[in-house]
Amino acid sequence: MTGTASRPTLEAVAARAGVSRATASRVVNGGDGVREPLVERVRRAVEELGYVPNQAARSLVTRRHDAVAVVIAEPETRVFADPFFALQLRGISKELTAHDSQLVLLLTEGRDDHVRVGRYLAGGHVDGALVFSLHLDDPLPGLIHGAGVPTVFGGRPGWGDGPRDAVPTVYVDCDNRGGARDAVRHLVGLGRTRIAHITGPLDQTSAADRLDGFRDVMVDVDPALIAEGDFTPAGGERAMRELLERRPDVDAVFAANDLSAAGALRVLRERGRRVPDDVAVIGFDDMLPVAEQTDPPLTTVRQDIEEIGRLMARLLLRRLDRAADEGPVGAPSSVVLPTTLVRRASA
Amino acid sequence: MTGTASRPTLEAVAARAGVSRATASRVVNGGDGVREPLVERVRRAVEELGYVPNQAARSLVTRRHDAVAVVIAEPETRVFADPFFALQLRGISKELTAHDSQLVLLLTEGRDDHVRVGRYLAGGHVDGALVFSLHLDDPLPGLIHGAGVPTVFGGRPGWGDGPRDAVPTVYVDCDNRGGARDAVRHLVGLGRTRIAHITGPLDQTSAADRLDGFRDVMVDVDPALIAEGDFTPAGGERAMRELLERRPDVDAVFAANDLSAAGALRVLRERGRRVPDDVAVIGFDDMLPVAEQTDPPLTTVRQDIEEIGRLMARLLLRRLDRAADEGPVGAPSSVVLPTTLVRRASA
Numbered sequence: 001m002t003g004t005a006s007r008p009t010l011e012a013v014a015a016r017a018g019v020s021r022a023t024a025s026r027v028v029n030g031g032d033g034v035r036e037p038l039v040e041r042v043r044r045a046v047e048e049l050g051y052v053p054n055q056a057a058r059s060l061v062t063r064r065h066d067a068v069a070v071v072i073a074e075p076e077t078r079v080f081a082d083p084f085f086a087l088q089l090r091g092i093s094k095e096l097t098a099h100d101s102q103l104v105l106l107l108t109e110g111r112d113d114h115v116r117v118g119r120y121l122a123g124g125h126v127d128g129a130l131v132f133s134l135h136l137d138d139p140l141p142g143l144i145h146g147a148g149v150p151t152v153f154g155g156r157p158g159w160g161d162g163p164r165d166a167v168p169t170v171y172v173d174c175d176n177r178g179g180a181r182d183a184v185r186h187l188v189g190l191g192r193t194r195i196a197h198i199t200g201p202l203d204q205t206s207a208a209d210r211l212d213g214f215r216d217v218m219v220d221v222d223p224a225l226i227a228e229g230d231f232t233p234a235g236g237e238r239a240m241r242e243l244l245e246r247r248p249d250v251d252a253v254f255a256a257n258d259l260s261a262a263g264a265l266r267v268l269r270e271r272g273r274r275v276p277d278d279v280a281v282i283g284f285d286d287m288l289p290v291a292e293q294t295d296p297p298l299t300t301v302r303q304d305i306e307e308i309g310r311l312m313a314r315l316l317l318r319r320l321d322r323a324a325d326e327g328p329v330g331a332p333s334s335v336v337l338p339t340t341l342v343r344r345a346s347a
Numbered sequence: 348m349t350g351t352a353s354r355p356t357l358e359a360v361a362a363r364a365g366v367s368r369a370t371a372s373r374v375v376n377g378g379d380g381v382r383e384p385l386v387e388r389v390r391r392a393v394e395e396l397g398y399v400p401n402q403a404a405r406s407l408v409t410r411r412h413d414a415v416a417v418v419i420a421e422p423e424t425r426v427f428a429d430p431f432f433a434l435q436l437r438g439i440s441k442e443l444t445a446h447d448s449q450l451v452l453l454l455t456e457g458r459d460d461h462v463r464v465g466r467y468l469a470g471g472h473v474d475g476a477l478v479f480s481l482h483l484d485d486p487l488p489g490l491i492h493g494a495g496v497p498t499v500f501g502g503r504p505g506w507g508d509g510p511r512d513a514v515p516t517v518y519v520d521c522d523n524r525g526g527a528r529d530a531v532r533h534l535v536g537l538g539r540t541r542i543a544h545i546t547g548p549l550d551q552t553s554a555a556d557r558l559d560g561f562r563d564v565m566v567d568v569d570p571a572l573i574a575e576g577d578f579t580p581a582g583g584e585r586a587m588r589e590l591l592e593r594r595p596d597v598d599a600v601f602a603a604n605d606l607s608a609a610g611a612l613r614v615l616r617e618r619g620r621r622v623p624d625d626v627a628v629i630g631f632d633d634m635l636p637v638a639e640q641t642d643p644p645l646t647t648v649r650q651d652i653e654e655i656g657r658l659m660a661r662l663l664l665r666r667l668d669r670a671a672d673e674g675p676v677g678a679p680s681s682v683v684l685p686t687t688l689v690r691r692a693s694a
Contacts, residue, residue, distance in 0.1 A: 008493055046462075047486050047489065048489070049489070049493070050465075050486075050488075050489030050490050050491075050492045050493030051493055065467075065470060065472070066463070066466075067467055067470075067472075076436065076437060076440045076450075077437065080427070080430075080433035080436070080437075081433075083427075086427035086428075089423065089427070089454065090423065090424065090427075093423045093454055093455075093456055094456065097455070097456040097460055100463060102453060102460075102463050102464065102466075102467045103423075103453070103454040103455075104451055104452070104453060104467070105451070105452040105453075105454055106449060106450070106451060106452075107436065107440055107450040107452055108440075108444070108450075109440055109441065109444040113444055113449075115393075116413070116447060116449050117449065118397070119413075119449075120412075120414055120449045120451070123412060123414075123472075125412070125414075125470075125472040139394050139397075141397075142394065142395070142396070142397030143397050144397075145397050146355055146396070146397035146398055
C-alpha cells in the first residue's frame with residue numbers, strides 16, 4: 001500500500017465485469033441508461049478490484065471534492081465527552097451522506113492547533129466548512145476567512161450579525177435569549193424570588209445570550225446570585241457550591257445547560273436541599289438521556305441540536321450549489337430556531 | 348468567505364509586523380535564527396490578518412499534506428457511543444499533534460459510504476490512513492489498497508499476518524487470545540466449572556481471537572455456554588438472558604468486553620443472582636470509568652487502548668518519513684501489546 005502499488009484501471013473493471021469501457025464508465029460516474037444486471041456486475045468488479053475513480057483529476061475539472069470539513073473549536077477530549085457535539089454531528093452526517101458528501105472532522109488538542117486547521121482548509125481539500133463552539137478570542141474565524149472556504153457557523157459568532165469584510169456571516173442557532181427568558185419566567189410563576197443563574201463560559205455567545213435572557217426578567221438581580229460555570233457537570237457543581245455559600249436562601253436555579261444542571265442537582269442533594277421543594281432547578285438543551293436520568297428528572301429548555309446540525313449542512317450545500325451555478329452570489333441567510341420549555345419534576 | 352475573498356499575503360504580514368519579508372518567511376516556515384520579540388510580532392500579525400501559508404503550493408514540492416486520515420469502520424452513531432473509539436482517537440490525536448500533523452476523521456453513516464471514503468483517500472488529501480474496527484466482509488481494505496495510501500490498522504485484519512499483494516500489512520493490537528486465556532484460567536482457579544462466554548461480533552478478529560482463547564482453556568465446552576454478543580451493553584443483556592435460559596446452572600461468565608459485561612451484570616442482578624457468589628463475571632478492556640462503576644466493580648483484562656492509538660500513529664509517521672527519505676522500503680512491523688488481569692469485585 002505504498003504509492004508505487006499500481007491502481008486498478010477502469011479498463012480492468014470493464015474486463016472483469018465483461019462490459020465495454022463506456023458502460024463501466026457510465027456506471028462508475030453515476031450515469032443512467034445501463035441495465036440493472038450490468039450495473040450489478042460493474043459494481044461487483046469495482047468492489048473486488050478496489051477500483052477508485054481518479055478523484056484528483058476529476059476535481060481539477062469540477063473544482064469539487066464532495067467533502068465538507070467540520071471544525072469544533074474545542075479540544076478532542078471535550079468533543080467526545082459532551083453529547084452535544086455527537087448530536088450536532090449526527091445531524092450533519094445524515095445530511096452530508098444524503099448528498100454523497102464526505103464528512104471530514106478536523107480534530108485538535110487545543111487552540112494552538114487552529115493554525116494547522118486553517119492550513120488544511122486552505123489546502124483545497126474540502127468544498128466548505130461547518131464550524132461550531134467558537135470562543136470570542138478564537139483565531140479560527142480569521143484563519144477560515146484567510147483560507148477562503150465557504151463556511152456556515154453553528155451558534156451566532158461573537159462579531160455580531162452584520163457583514164464582516166462584505167461577506168455575510170451565515171449561522172444556525174436557537175433562540176438562546178428567548179429560551180432563557182421562558183425558563184426564568186417559569187420560576188417566577190412558581191413563586192420563586194431568589195432565583196440564581198449558573199452561566200456557561202461567557203466567551204461564547206450562547207452563554208452570554210442566556211445570561212442576557214436571565215437579566216431581562218431578573219432586572220436589578222443581586223450579583224451574588226450569578227455564578228460562572230463552563231457547560232460541564234464539574235463546573236455546575238462548583239458554581240452551585242459558590243451560590244449556596246453566598247446566598248444560602250436561594251430558592252431556584254436556572255443553569256445554562258443540562259450538564260451543569262446535573263452537577264448542581266448533585267450538590268443540592270449532598271447538602272440535603274430538596275428539589276424542587278426547597279430549590280427549583282431548570283436546565284437548557286433537553287439533552288437526552290441526561291435530562292431524563294437526573295434525580296429528579298430535569299425541567300429544561302429544549303433546542304433541537306440534531307436539527308441545527310442538519311440545517312448547517314443544508315445551508316452550506318445550498319451555498320456551494322449556488323456558487324457552482326452562478327458564481328459568488330448572496331449567501332442564504334442565517335436561521336434561528338425557537339425553543340420550548342419541557343416540564344419534568346425539577347421545577 | 349467565498350473563493351473571491353483576497354487572501355492576506357506574506358508581504359502584508361511582514362508590513363504589519365514591521366519586519367522584512369525574509370524574516371516573516373523564516374518565522375512562518377518554522378526556520379531558526381529569528382529573535383524572540385520579532386517571532387512574537389510576526390505571529391501576532393499572522394493571527395490578526397488570518398494569514399495562511401499556501402499549503403497547496405507547498406504540497407506540490409514536498410508531496411506532503413501533513414495530514415493523516417482516521418477511518419473507523421463503524422457508523423458515526425457507534426463511534427460516539429462507544430468510549431473505546433474516543434480513547435483510541437485520544438492516543439492518535441496526541442501523537443499526530445506532537446508531529447504537527449492534522450487528524451482528519453472521516454465519518455460515515457454506514458458501510459455503504461465506504462466507497463466515498465476510498466474516493467477521499469485516493470484524492471490526495473492525506474499522507475496516510477489509520478483504520479480500525481474492520482469487519483471481515485468490509486470493502487474498506489480493498490478501497491484503501493486501491494487508493495494507494497500507506498496505512499496502519501488498529502486490530503489485526505482478517506486476512507492474516509502475511510503479505511497481501513506484496514505489501515506487508517502493519518497493525519497494532521493487544522494479545523486478545525492470551526488475555527482471554529488468562530481470564531478463563533482465573534475463573535477456573537476460583538473453582539468455577541460451568542463457565543460461559545459472551546462473544547463480540549464474530550466478523551471481527553478481536554472477538555474471534557477472544558473466543559479462541561476461551562476454547563483454549565475450555566476444551567470440549569458445551570456450545571450452549573457460548574452466546575453471541577456485539578460489544579454493546581444491550582448485546583450483553585441479550586446474550587446473558589439466552590445463557591440463563593439454556594444453562595440456568597451457569598456459575599461464571601467471561602464477556603468479550605466491559606460494555607457487554609456491564610449488560611450481563613444488569614441481567615444477573617435483575618434475576619437475583621449474586622455476583623460473584625452465584626456467578627463470577629470477567630470483562631475485557633478495563634474501560635474506565637465503566638469497569639469501576641459497575642455493580643460490583645468489574646474484574647477485567649486490561650489493554651492500553653490509548654497506547655494502541657499512539658503506536659498506530661507513530662508507526663505510520665515512521666513509515667511516511669522512511670518513504671520520503673528512501674523511497675518505498677520495508678515497512679515497520681506490527682506490534683502486539685500484552686494484557687494484564689485487573690482484579691476487582693466481580694470475580
